[in-house]
């Protein structure tokens with residue numbers, strides 16, 4: 136039985152990849168600084184993480200000062216400008232995590248000192264496992280340092296191992312350690328603690344374990360059951376989804392058909408309206424043509440009348456002119472006749488005058504002759 140459990144632990148160590156390299160112990164560093172170093176290791180290589188920790192120690196008078204500083208300020212302090220090859224984005228992410236780490240520790244413990252873990256490993260580990268950025272994984276590292284290399288144990292680890300069937304659940308960390316120590320080689324103690332802690336943090340939630348994503352599921356009895364149930368649930372969900380999709384598809388098709396019918400009705404209505412409109416336009420065009428034709432005819436009649444009137448006027452004018460000419464001619468003829476008469480009268484008068492004169496002269500001559508005769512006779 137013990138061999139079976141040991142096998143599980145061996146498989147566990149091989150199956151779980153840690154989120155960062157196993158941190159080393161830093162001489163003269165506090166537990167808080169070890170935690171900060173472990174957080175930096177998630178972003179930076181070990182040497183860079185250590186140099187950044189030293190640089191921050193020099194740049195800030197204390198860790199509380201760093202906690203309330205800007206992430207960019209912390210990133211600048213980690214590597215002075217122009218030095219180092221770390222990409223600025225990575226450094227800024229590391230700085231943000233360091234700031235977050237201090238903020239979470241402060242919120243959980245109301246201070247920036249984790250040395251209480253040395254005096255109260257069980258209570259301290261329970262408390263620090265609640266710091267999200269540390270979780271059971273980095274708490275195992277801190278507990279391992281605090282207890283001088285003793286096998287790290289936490290409630291989360293016990294939960295995982297119990298579910299895996301590697302140990303019996305217990306609330307006593309002492310009992311848990313006693314149960315586990317025979318199965319875990321001393322040299323693998325830290326890696327074991329961090330690996331199981333990581334499983335507890337990432338997948339083996341107390342209420343809703345994500346067994347289908349957990350790398351330990353193939354060797355975990357509870358995991359197998361949960362995965363089986365999850366797969367069955369996934370199948371049910373898939374069937375349900377397929378049904379819902381089919382329903383949705385049917386509803387979509389129905390809706391499409393309804394829309395097509397509506398579109399067809401609308402098309403016909405528009406067609407009718409267009410036909411009506413076309414006929415109305417035709418009627419209007421015909422009426423307009425008739426009106427124009429009538430106007431044209433009216434204009435033609437008016438033109439004809441005007442032409443006739445013009446002709447009549449011209450004829451009248453011509454007749455008047457003719458009359459005027461005739462009258463003029465008559466007047467001229469009258470004048471000529473009068474003139475002739477006058478001339479004739481004058482000639483007659485002249486002739487008469489002449490004749491009268493002749494007569495008078497003859498008379499005078501006769502008188503003279505008579506007188507002469509008388510005179511002669513007297514003589």
Ligand code: SF4
Pocket residue numbers: 295298299334338339340344345346347349350351352355356357358359361
């Ligand atoms: S398989 Fe499930 S129950 Fe088992 S350790 Fe992983 S998460 Fe926990």
